[in-house]
Amino acid sequence: MDSIGGARIAVDHLSAVPVVSIEDQLRDVRRERDALRRENRVLKIAVAELERVSERDTLTPLFNRRYFLTAIHQRIARFERHAETAAVVFADVNQLKFINDSFGHAAGDFALIQIADRLLGAIRATDVAARIGGDEFGLILDQSTEAGARAQVTRLCEILMAAPAVYDGREIALSACFGVAMLQPDMTESDILAAADRDMYRCKQGQGGPNGHR
Secondary structure (H helix, E strand, O other): OHHHHHHHHHHHHHHOOOHHHHHHHHHHHHHHHHHHHHHHHHHHHHHHHHHHHHHEOOOOOOEOHHHHHHHHHHHHHHHHHHOOOEEEEEEEEOOHHHHHHHHOHHHHHHHHHHHHHHHHHHOOOOOEEEEOOOOEEEEEEEOOOHHHHHHHHHHHHHHHHHOOEEEOOEEEOOOEEEEEEEOOOOOOHHHHHHHHHHHHHHHHOOOOHHHOOO
């Protein structure tokens, strides 16, 4: 009788828990769940923004050097697996120091932004444009031959020089020297970028025809 009575007492005790308190607890759990979901969404947005910032240049709308090297690495993998060609273009802005000294550093930044916009507007959506240094830009032209890449470089030169940038009512001439390197077997992303840099330097020295603007 005692054990049965004890069991009855326990059951009676459980049955005495008010239904309202259970509903309150469920509401609290739902509120906590919803708060965690909101926090999770905020964290996902924050992570996505951090990833975006880590890949983007701080001045221009282009990618940064870190992303550019990663993109070259990906093209190397495609080249080795599927023989997909790509051209890497190195661009060095002409006379940025002169622009900074003559018009101020804000004008220099404006000139860089203008060049970035023109480069970005002249390539395909599948290509990559990045600012890889203070006055240096890089392009990846997917599925391009060397002849096609050099023709594109000539076009880019013309686009940059077609019209000056106008800053605070003053005209700033824009131009750059370009170098081209094609993906080659057993080359790293640094090797390819260095080859494009060397080709650009030859243009800088006046050996690259229409691209040798100082």
